[in-house]
Amino acid sequence: MVTRWILICLALLVPFTAQAQEERLVRLAAPEALHQSGLLKHILPRFSLKTQVRVSTVAPGDPADMVLGDTGRALFEGAGQVWHMTVLSQGHAPTQRFADWLTSEVGRNTVTSFAPDGTPLFTQPQPRAATVAAVTLDGDSELGQRQAQLKCGRCHAVRPEDRFNSIGSTPSFMVLRGFPDWAERFSVFYVLNPHPAFTQIADVSDPFPIDRPSPIAPVEMTLAEVEALLAYVQRLAPADLGAPIQSQ
Known part of the structure; x- marks a missing residue:
């Protein structure tokens, strides 16, 4: 049992x-x-x-x-x-x-x-070197230069020969061209202060509020003109900013 x-x-x-x-x-x-x-x-x-x-x-x-x-x-x-x-x-x-x-x-x-x-x-898995794709800017650089002189020249020096004809506190295009992220800066310049207050990119920017119109004559551009601006800036030789400051 x-x-x-x-x-x-x-x-x-x-x-x-x-x-x-x-x-x-x-x-x-x-x-x-x-x-x-x-x-x-x-x-x-x-x-x-x-x-x-x-x-x-x-x-x-x-x-x-x-x-x-x-x-x-x-x-x-x-x-x-x-x-x-x-x-x-x-x-x-x-x-x-x-x-x-x-x-x-x-x-x-x-x-x-x-x-x-x-x-x-x-x-262990070995680190792989990152492949950096070359940036190709195929905009109209001649149009970009004209746009730079017309739309940006009142604040920035946009050509080497214009370096004394700009607002002193505003970096020249040649100085900006020397920054590692220059392409990103110019691609989205219209959202970087102070540009949104007076810049309109067709089909991208919201209209200025009625109670807060542009304080100066607006800068109006199309995306094609922004691409042309990038192509122009790519042609510029970066300014020589010298060696970094060494602290003792």
Whole structure:
């Protein structure tokens, strides 16, 4: 009778045990190249031994909690590419624990210590030099020069020969051309103070409030003329501002 009761209790516990194991399972999708490297066989048992969380690998495209591949957070580099992690099961505690382990010092060291032939096969992802696209300004620079003289010349020196014909506190176009962000400054000059108070860009700027009209004759331009202005400024030689001041 006692034996029968024990068997019944064990039978009742089986579903709960299976459910508990399922809840502590992480399904990891990884391509064949990563399997072939042997890395997963190296790191997964070590993670499971430490945390009692089991990781089961599935094929790419199958239901998964986490994916190792080309997108997501960069983890390590080797086997011909940088491997990234994407967590699909947000809020799933075992998956989050695996993700935290992979990005921890212990996890990173476990990956980089994989050296089946004495030489580590994986490293931390190396920083890549940023590719800076060349800015091409194809506006009409001749139109830009005319607009600069007509619309901007009352405050700024817009040509080297005009450097003495400007408001003293207003930087010349040549000085502005020497700033690293000169293109951005000229692209949006109409929203930089004090320009909004007297500048109107067609189809961009809001009309002046009736109770606050422009204090001077408005500067009115189109976006095409702004592009032309940029093309003109690009032609200018930056002013030589000398070496930075050195403090003692």
